[in-house]
Amino acid sequence: MIAVALVITAGGAGAQTSTAAPACSTLLTAEELTKAIGEKMSDMGAKTRGPGETECPWMLRGGSTGFKTVAVQFYDLAAIKASPTTPTPDAFFETLVSAAEGTAAGKRQMLPGIGQKAAFVPTDPQVLAVVQRADGVARIVGNNLTKAQMTAVARAVATP
DSSP: HHHHHHHHTTTTOOOOOOOOOOOOHSOOHHHHHHHHHSSSOOOOOEEEEEEEEEEEEEEEEEEEEEEEEEEEEEEEHHHHHHHHSSSSSSHHHHHHHHHHHHHHSOOOOEOOSSSSSEEEOOOEEEEEEEEETTTTEEEEEEEEEEEEEEHHHHHHOOOO
């Protein structure tokens, strides 16, 4: 299962330049992230990683509890359908969550009322949330964030 997740994410490893705003940047604004985290983070530059796959990283140095990061990867329905092993949103969601469980001691905790479905997986030192939306699946990785903060970020990403 871990290898499948690596294939999915490694497939878009080369950044591409596009004139359109990466999809992830429309899912989470700076204001929404500040509200969710409680501190303003620096936008590290959204990018398109491959067809239908975008990434938006954020960072905070020296915040109230030290260094923090948030990275949102968004896979649209076309990218998911193109996946050779997980061509449906349900299967794609399950693969991302299972891969995190397989590499961490923590098990998924479903987050009811967020998107079509959402899960939180505690890992150390990072935390992960996966949100399935009608238009794709978002994978959110946070460093030095609480479950409450990640849940707030997931809720913001899930809201159209």
